[in-house]
Amino acid sequence: MTRISFLICAVLAASAPLEAGPVNVILTLNPDQTLDISLDPVHGILSGFTGSTVGWGLTVNDDSAFDIFAVRSDFCPGIFCSPDYTDLIAFGQSLSVNAGDSVTQSWDGTLGFGSLIVPGSNISGQLEFEYYLTDTGGTLIPGSDNTVSTAAEVDAVPATVPEPAAWPLAALALVGLRWRQRRQARSV
Helix, strand or coil, X not given: CHHHHHHHHHHHHHHCCCCCCCCEEEEEEECCEEEEEEEECCCCEEEEECCCEEEEEEEEEEECCCEEEEEEEEEECCXXXXXXXXXXXXXXXXXXXXXXXXXXXXCCCCCCCEEEECCCCCEEEEXXXXXXXXXXXXXXXXXXXXXXXXXXXXXXXXXCCCCCCHHHHHHHHHHHHHHHHHHHHHHC
16 A cells, blocks of 8 residues: 555656746946846746747846836747747837836836747746946946846747537437437326
8 A cells, every 4th residue: 555655646747747946147347246137937947839929028136226128028939039929118118217227117018127929839948138237317327238148948838629519419319319208108
């Protein structure tokens, strides 16, 4: 009995889905100044039906003496970046964070980090985030063009096959039973 229990526990543990930890990029600009970029969802993994659009939101915590101006984002599954990715930072929104502030943009199709049309199979790669640092007066700090990246994944969910309509089949079965009942009643 204990062997069976152990085997069941082992199978359940092996089949439990593994989830990645939070995706945070923490940059130390000076010993007490940091920049924290967090994705939403925090594990960086999205899923959706093939052909649908999914996307990431982000939070930028600026605990530095510099303002941050976001320039662009990208999703690169390999050497080349995905043509199905839409950069929401460069197109349609401006993301800037003042020194000591925090900004959160949830993905809604027009705001957030970026969006991707779900391909026919799972895809993983790197999300890139490019930004500049400026002083509090808006002057660009020379050499402050930075690009950071972190792992991300999009899982394609296969489309479900619709079940046959159950009501018409049930109605047909009831009509058949009623017809059989009448036929038996006539023969008696």
